[in-house]
Amino acid sequence: MTRARGAGRTRTGGGLRARIAAVVILVVLAAVAGLGVAVHLLVLREQVDTARRAAADRMAAALDVRAATGLLSFDAREDDPAVPAELRDAVRGDGARATLVTGGSVRTVWAAGRSGDVVLSTRTRLVPGEGTLAQVDRALLLAGVVVVLLAGLVGWVTAGRLARRLRRAAETARTVASGGDPASLRRVVGDRRDEVGALAEAVDAMAGRLAERVRAEQRFTADVAHDLRTPVTGLLTAAELLEPSRAAELVRDRARALAALVEELLEVARLDGGDEQALVEQVDLGEVVRRVVRRGVASGELPAEAVTVSSDGPALVATDARRVDRVVSNLVRNALRHGAAPVEVAQRGSVVEVRDHGPGFDEPLLRDGPQRLRHDRADAGGHGLGLVIAAGQAGVLGARLELDNAPGGGARARLLLPATPPGAADVPPDAVPHDEVTDGSRARERTGRRP
Template identity: 80%
Template sequence: MSRRARGLRGRIATAVIVVALAAVAALGVAVHLLVLREQVDTARRTAADRISAAVDVRTATGLLAFDARVDDPSVPAELRDAVRADGARATLVTGGSVRTVWAAARDGEVVLSTRTRFVPADGTVAQVDRALLLAGAVVVLVAGLVGWVTAGRLAQRLRRAADTARGVASGGDPASLRRVVGERHDEVGALADAVDAMAARLADRVRAEQRFTAGVAHDLRTPVTGLLTAAELLEPSRAADLVRDRARALAALVEELLEVARLDGGREQALAEQVDLGEVVHRVVRRGVASGELPEGAVTVRTGGGTEVVTDPRRVDRVVSNLVRNALRHGAPPVEVVQDGRVVEVRDHGPGFEASLLREGPQRLRHSRTAGDGNGLGLVIATGQAGVLGATLELDNPAGGGARARLRLPESPSGGPHDEVTAGSPDREPTGA
């Protein structure tokens, strides 16, 4: 049986069949017993008529008729006691599969009696049982089909609602569950209305958060830029160096917030071109070492070579550079960057990702366990840029220790209807770097 058949539809259909079987079985047993009882009652009435006729014949002619016996010693005592008075008549049925019908009557000082044997479950009862069995099978079959079809419609509506909810949860276009499940005012419709209301409230909160993030970052950009410019004009000193360093960190944070806001707003589009993925990875590390952002020898790179892909190299650069910086900040060297086909893996040898991060995914402004170092935006941006590329970013802690991130590029570029594919485009600086 398929997984779908074992779901709600199968359980409802099974319950309907079980109920129908129980009802048919109870009805069959009841009818069978009623037919047997009618057989016995008919035999008793016939025996009563025979003993009455036998008494009349003996009274009129003095002869015994209808196999009647006088003072038969085999007559059950309880039947003999029941006909103590003159003219009293009674019947008694004994036996199991083969029944004996006794009939007795008092005629003066003697007791006349008759005895008849019969089988209650005769051909008539067997025919009734067969008819009940056939009718019961038809009823169970029809009930099962009706239950299967009815449950299938219900399960189909629930599956459509579940697929729609999963699509929305994974970042797809919002859709009304009420529209998906139909306009019926039943429990499924009530559930759809409740989920739609909850989704609308959550969407409002998310949009408010996105607007707040974009607004704060935009409002901070101008004063932070002025602060950074003013810091560069300070006379060389230890205090001035500290101010400049913190001003640069604040400016970088504002730029990251703006990038997160753009990714949240869905305004980013991939500009794809044919590039050598291994060369893009090497360029990320070389530039980081040249700028002093990456320590010399802290990052090792291994590439497959000759892997031509159609993607947006700026966004690949952005994802890989963020993963490398995150590995150096929160992990321990050496950091290994391995490119194999369309997969770029970044691994460190530190304590690994936190369980909450692996469970919930990257969260903005999440502080790491290392004394609050980091703001959590690096992985958020890497995940968002991977989504623009149509790629997936997988995070795990391998068996050998450390943390590992895998960027898997798709077979074809993704990013919306405005993607551009070129060949041999000049190198460009990463977005938001």
Template identity: 50%
Template sequence: MVKLALRTGLRWKVTLAIAGVSALVAVALSLVVHNAARLSMLDNARDVVDGQVQVAQRYYESTGRLMLRAKIDDPALPRPLREAASLGQRATYLQDSGGNPQVWASVPLRNGKILSIHTRFQDRFAILDALDRALIIGSVSVVLGGCALGVLIGGQLSRRLRKAATAARKLADGDSGVRVRDAIGGRVRDETDDLARAVDGMAEALQDRLEAERRVTADIAHELRTPVTGLLTAAELLPPGRPTELVRDRAQAMRTLVEDVLEVARLDGFAERAELQEILLGEFVQRRVGILEPRAQVTVVRDAYVSTDPRRLERILGNLLVNAVKYGKGPYEVTVEGRVVRVRDHGPGFPEELLREGPSRFRTGSEDRAGKGHGLGLTIAAGQARVLGARLTFRNADPRFGGGTGAIAVLWLPETSPTDTGTFPVIQVPD
């Protein structure tokens, strides 16, 4: 089952939150104001009718005539008022059916009859309609104002976080000069500022640790270079024989390992610079692959001129081919299509760890594909690609499409020359 994830920006989340709170507050206040105004009007209407019935009572008892639409023993008089009159009490009664309320007032007379006044107050309660319209307009205005405030506040916070994310990605790509706090800027001192300072502190600590590890690795490899070279020279002086061949083979393997470790240390220090030349990529790959691995089949779909460092490009091709031959199976295919070079074998494919995290030194991967070795070949290839400003990706062939299994390494060379530290161009992957 595929789960759909709705991705929304922080700006709109803040806006929706403020708008929701504004709407709740506006509705609650509107209801309170409406009910309070209505109760006040009803109480006022009761007082008005009660005053009218008292005036009508005094006028009737003095003149014997009715005024203010007063009635004697009105047959429509509500029962509660009749009961109050039987007790000799003056009373008011409200008939509220949700529309215009009707207000009654009654008073018992000396002759035992009941004088009452009945009114609707339609014009007075029409004010509530105008009040409701004003409350609705005010509520909408409050919600719109809350939305505008949410967009403003959320937009500022979102921009700061996006700048922080961009700076963090640059740090992850190896640009050690970037600082998140400088990237977000501004004079605001809030949680984003604290986060930026924490990320900067973490980046500096990691950078110091990596630099220390790189120096230790480079120093160890440099110190091993002289004795290993001496060992290899001494092995050449041994008499011919199987033991001599084994010693020479192991000494050469150790020398290769030391040279690879030194190369990785130089690449980690971002001190390498590309010596650019204009070359015809397809022709270059055909010549170099023919020397590096004659069994590999080279196909040039479309040739292109590129500005790159031939020595580093050859190093990348060599490491990819060595990896394919060592851990994969034939046939080995190298395809050139414009600025893209693909190296493929038909073995079990790259391990899942490499596909998820990329190549890592001294990690050999699964037993099927990399049960031995030091994991430096692909690490060096990725580092050299960075120096060239290129991008090196890894994937496995999908047998469902009839192409069988195998590991596929794709080198994307940039359209422009790389910067001093190497760039990772954004390249559209063809379908």
């Protein structure tokens, strides 16, 4: 079909999926970290408390031993100058036993008690990073890593499923928008009752209503054209009866213009109907193109010096000559009407290019493709159905019609005929019957025959 637009389609990447997975990982990471720290602190405190209790017990025992025997036991020292003043004061003050923990990563657990005038004290080294706490930390870290990875994976998969449904929906919507098969988004996203499903249903409903409106407009166009046909034929036939005069000439001219417009509308309606079929024959594309121009010049419609035709030699192409004729003649007429001479028609292989030297196609046309009856051009001398018909006929031919502006200025339309036209796939390879029609070497290449 027609693609007036250049390349550069926006694609949906994996943005949504990556974002959702990242959020899941971050949240789980924060939770695991918080939990880990809390557990670490609890275990640490428990460890310190245990150490204190043990030290206090030992001190009690050491005091008992000293009181009974006067001996020092349980690594207790008398009046150790290293005992923190705080502890010593506390013990001397109220005569009780006390414990104190000092230090950071390596801690010292002090226990002290008074026996007469003597302060007994013990000190125990405590490294929290060793033993149980270290094991707990390792376990926490391992579990944390596993949980984060698992959560990330689950997030990635779930988000992927969501993103895939949305992406499929977007792709389907884009296909429908560009005139492809009318498909249901609901079917594409599955029948889960969630937000994506609701969105799909809403878009389906919108597309359905728009399609219905377009169909109604097409029907209306077709009906109007049909109804105009008989009175316009009457007008045309009657106008031809007028005696020769300037007035008769004007009436005839306008009646013909009206008849031509009705015919164009009918052609558009037929193309809209979608059951047009190409009648494929082997034709010399160069000759088809030359005939368009020759005929236009002969009928006075095309100024002889305004249109040039070039060809790179005979090219046998399997296509529908009548439809190619319609495309090329509409392109040439459009070029003369909206562009400027000279109009160059060039046939290269199975490609026909029509280029003029006017202001070129305007932006909306390049963006949206040919639209029916546009009147937004300042120089619009006629009804803008020519390009619509050209695009429609190109579609029936299975060809592409590319519209752009030539590097040196001027509008350029290229008709690219397919190697295999629609419905011609079953042409037998030995269908080359006669010298006259097989003269072009391309035919032999195409059919795989040796010369």
